[in-house]
Amino acid sequence: MNAFMLAHFGITEFWTFLLGTIFIVLLPGPNSMYVLSVAARRGVRLGYQAACGVFLGDTILMVLSAAGVASLLKASPTLFYIVKYIGAAYLAWIGLQMLRGAVRNWRARQQSAVVEQKGALNDEAHPFRKALTLSLLNPKAILFFISFFVQFVDPHYALPALSFVVLGLVCQSCSFLYLTTIIFVGARLAAAFRARRRLAAGMSSGVGAMFIGFSAKLATATLN
Numbered sequence: 001m002n003a004f005m006l007a008h009f010g011i012t013e014f015w016t017f018l019l020g021t022i023f024i025v026l027l028p029g030p031n032s033m034y035v036l037s038v039a040a041r042r043g044v045r046l047g048y049q050a051a052c053g054v055f056l057g058d059t060i061l062m063v064l065s066a067a068g069v070a071s072l073l074k075a076s077p078t079l080f081y082i083v084k085y086i087g088a089a090y091l092a093w094i095g096l097q098m099l100r101g102a103v104r105n106w107r108a109r110q111q112s113a114v115v116e117q118k119g120a121l122n123d124e125a126h127p128f129r130k131a132l133t134l135s136l137l138n139p140k141a142i143l144f145f146i147s148f149f150v151q152f153v154d155p156h157y158a159l160p161a162l163s164f165v166v167l168g169l170v171c172q173s174c175s176f177l178y179l180t181t182i183i184f185v186g187a188r189l190a191a192a193f194r195a196r197r198r199l200a201a202g203m204s205s206g207v208g209a210m211f212i213g214f215s216a217k218l219a220t221a222t223l224n
Helices: 003-008 014-026 030-042 044-066 069-075 077-107 113-123 127-136 139-152 160-195 197-219
Strands: none
Touching: 014 139, 014 160, 030 044, 030 077, 030 127, 030 160, 030 197, 044 127, 044 139, 044 160, 077 127, 077 139, 077 197, 139 160
16 A cells, blocks of 8 residues: 555555554453453354444444544533443443353353353353444544544545545454454364363453453543
């Protein structure tokens, strides 16, 4: 991708943007941890269902950012805090569900695999919907997209929305490659979890605790 093509789309310092995007995508967060947990417990197909929920949610947030919703959130702290606390509560709920599932796995380690499988099915129902909700209920993401993307858009370019689309596609491509990697890593872990229920319970409890931590972090987030 040469400089002329990037300038044609109103994008500046593309390689800096790409490097920053890769580092941001690699940071562990609730979206990637949820996809990993689904893939580890339910396999590749449902892992991709969860990933599709993340993709759709992030795409919606990018569109909202370009449409000016970030300015609305900054101008209306009440709206920001409402969405923030709903998102924090949802993260905490998912974390508690994972902890409950870990306790069930631990207690059922001497029982039949049928019971465990039934519990897993209930725990990970509707992964697409859960991942989509998880992605959308994060007002800081909208503020992030607008504040990060705008640094790489030429202010004199006539079609800034086109610049946002190109940057969004690059960001989603990086996200797709990363989530695909952790889906297959999770699927590899699934075999070990089936053979070692204590390991599965430990992983579920660890991820559940992380989600409660994500919830606390979002609950204390500010507009600044």
